[in-house]
């Protein structure tokens with residue numbers, strides 16, 4: 001892997017804060033130190049994304065419209081990497097993971113940073129829970145780790 005497309009809200013930082021936790025800053029620095037390019041890909045608007053990333057100087061795509069491909073294509077173009085060289089990291093099945101899979105990319109689903117969500121995400125979570133239960137029943141939910 002040469003690149004990571006990482007979600008912002010509840011993946012890199014809590015949805016209701018602009019403070020990136022120290023452990024996540026360290027993760028970003030470790031990726032950079034290994035020559036792995038990072039681009040933030042968020043469905044949130046530019047003002048929000050920019051205020052969270054201002055001091056870090058990480059490239060980003062805001063209003064990405066995940067799970068549509070358009071935002072992923074823009075993010076890959078920013079990094080100058082093909083989809084097969086990148087992985088997507090995010091906390092939502094129906095935006096981050098589905099979008100990644102639509103691009104033929106691998107995805108890592110992470111636990112949300114905080115257990116609350118913004119208004120749009122709450123609606124998604126309702127459907128995500130149902131989808132997850134279905135996948136678990138069918139034995140299609142992957143092992144953690």
Ligand SMILES: [Mg+2]
Nearest residue numbers: 007009010091
């Ligand atoms: Mg998120």
